Amino acid sequence: MIGIYLSGTGNTKHCVEKLVNLLDDTARCIPLETPYIINMLENENTMGLFSGDGTGCTARLLKKYGAEILGGLQIKMPDSVCDSKLLKKGIEENRQIVKNADKRIEQTAEQIKRGIYPKEGLSFIAHIKGLFGQRLWFYRKTIYYTDKLKISDSCIGCGLCSKECPMKNIKMKENRAVPGKRCTMCYRCISLCPQKAITLLGKKVQEQCRLEKYE
Incomplete structure (x- = not known):
């Protein structure tokens, strides 16, 4: 199986x-x-x-x-939406x-x-x-959220979001993460960012939702 x-x-x-x-x-x-x-x-x-x-x-x-x-x-x-109450x-x-x-x-x-x-x-x-x-x-x-991913100035350029994005939607340019227009709202990058620098629906990360927190 x-x-x-x-x-x-x-x-x-x-x-x-x-x-x-x-x-x-x-x-x-x-x-x-x-x-x-x-x-x-x-x-x-x-x-x-x-x-x-x-x-x-x-x-x-x-x-x-x-x-x-x-x-x-x-x-x-x-719930896995990190930037909304x-x-x-x-x-x-x-x-x-x-x-x-x-x-x-x-x-x-x-x-x-x-x-x-x-x-x-x-x-x-x-x-x-x-x-x-x-x-x-x-x-x-x-339908229009595909290009709404936001990365704030608190980004330290660690590259974790770029590495983990399954859509290859985030690129690293001059030691900074830059989002593209292919976001599917999986929330992986938002839940993993060590600086909480990434948002999509809201303006602030409320909680980084990873399953291992609840097991």
Whole structure:
């Protein structure tokens, strides 16, 4: 078994690794972090943050490439938007969220072993709810964020953001990070910057959201 994921702050990586390792202790998990794959997902409007039915979006996309969809599971994980107070929770509450997610994944793994696959987010009703409840509402608000990444004067030119960006959207020029126009809002650079010099939605980093803080 092979698990694949796109994970900006570690949430999806954690969930995929846990599930496939419970199903197959010889499984391998690999990131699909290439600009081509990310662009393909972004063009299909499947980014989970504002999708509402991210499971269904991804399933429909995979079907177009010949995949057979057996099930879908939607897991609540800690918020990863670092520069907005919206949805922010305390460390203990986020730790409980991760514990609850782990429990659900363990229960799901046992069901799958018995041939029972969850169908979360795959129904027509889920598609309609996600489409009208979130994706269409947020689409016009987020479509222009590809060139809104901001890097302040506190940047020390360490190059970590440039190295870690899966879209290769940040370049180093004269010992300073310079953003491009291909941001997909994964928030990896913002959560990793040692100077908290990078923002996207807000003007200040409220909390650097990395999963390891809550495990």
